[in-house]
Amino acid sequence: MLNPVRATIEGIGRLLVRLNLIGRLRARRISDLAWPRIVTGLARMSKATADVAMVGVALGPAAIAGVGYGVPYWTMTFMLGGGIAGGTISLVSQRYGAGRYGEIGRAVRVSVVAALLVTLPLVVVFWTLPEPLIRLIGTGEEAIAYGTRYLRVASLAMPFAALNLIGSRTLIGADDAWTPMIVRAGGAVVNVGVNAVLIFVLDMGVVGAALGTVIGSIGGVGILGWGLAKGRLPYVGALPVRVDWSAPYWDPADIRYLAHISTPLALRKVAQNGGQFPLLAIVGLFGPNVVAAFVVALRVRALMNTPGWGFGLASSSLVGQSLGAGQEPEADDYARDTLRFTVATYALVGAVVFVVADPISALFVAEEAVRDTTTALIRAACVSVLLWGVMNGAMGPLRASGDTTWPFYGQLAGLFGFALPLAYLGAVTSLGIWGLYGTLFVETAVPATVIYYRYRTEKWKLISRRNRTAAMGSA
DSSP: OOOHHHHHHHHHHHHHHHTTSSOHHHHHHHHHHHHHHHHHHHHHHHHHHHHHHHHHHHHOHHHHHHHHHHHHHHHHHHHHHHHHHHHHHHHHHHHHHTTOGGGHHHHHHHHHHHHHHHHHHHHHHHHHSHHHHHHHHOOSHHHHHHHHHHHHHHGGGHHHHHHHHHHHHHHHHTTOOHHHIIIIIHHHHHHHHHHHIIIIISOOHHHHHHHHHHHHHHHHHHHHHHHHHHTEETTTEEOSOOOOTTSOOOOHHHHHHHHHHHHHHHHHHHHHHHTHHHHHHHHGGGOHHHHHHHHHHHHHHHHHTHHHHHHHHHHHHHHHHHHHTTOHHHHHHHHHHHHHHHHHHHHHHHHHHHHTHHHHHHTTOOSHHHHHHHHHHHHHHHHHHHHHHHHHHHHHHHHHHTOOHHHHHHHHIIIIIIIHHHHHHHHHSTTTTHHHHHHHHHHHHHHHHHHHHHHHHTHHHHHHHHHHHHHHOOO
């Protein structure tokens, strides 16, 4: 059966090989690791985008805005889990590349503890104080009410979402992107059906969308956790790693390394998402219709960003394995080729969505005025997402080697130095909606420039040498 995502990725790879831009064998390995993760990302982001569309159809623009106010809080916790999982893939890939398989389970267990310590306190906060938090950034009583109900229920999914990331990064770091795709993408597809029932049949509205997220996250953790314990999954087969969940969950050396790698990654992701709070507050000055259009544009851009999920993690895994084996020239080749592969794929995706932006807008909103604004913002997002490709492609080797501080600085500069001021100028001057177009662009252009510059300095190789012994643990 033809897999269109796999066929597209492999086709782009063959074209780049023919143009002598990447190596044939590396193109194959990059494709094999990237496309399953891209399918996973597409399924999960399609599920999130479908939630917004279904809520909009059922309840209107105010509900879209309400969910949009709640999502940044949920995503902030998800980003913290993603930062920890970034440290996990660094630990796992380097140990896997060095053949030190017995030490992988310890890294995974330490990551689980870190994820729970970070996410559980936030669940308590979001469950008990959702309305004050939504009011910090929200406008319009109806939208605030929707956002409050959504955030309270969705907060229950946060720890499970973080654990899902750790499980999938563990397998990807060990050269297995197929299993996370089966588990997480399959779960996302089922989740769309569950959410449709909750939203339309049971008339649960935004609460149904949030509850579906909770159910899907718990199911994914259960399957991945059981599979890692057994070392295999039904219909999938043997897994490359096995984790003994009864062994100790604390190791000082691994904790120190995880904190060293994950803290800048988590802070970068929080900065990336944290900027959405003041940004949505500023966008609220444009009125609820523009908020709804902006939220839709962000969801579509997030969907377009799914190639980065695959290529970024493929780069981290392959570069990390090469570094773990002491093969720096090979690591450099994988880093360069994955970056080129990533940018080419983003260019294709952005061009296609730019052309069909208006029909996409019609899936979310019916009002003509809101639809026109949504279409324009989606097209601006198509331009900005190309820079996201540069960012994701150059980030892979930095994450694999432990060189994660500069990306954090770049994210801060992009959001707080450029994106937010430009959005505010649009709200209070005649610049108007053009301020939001520019915001979408500089939000990715500035960190992409910083991350690419850091990658080109090749300091990540020096840092990897210093970190390598700590990453692989003591014998």
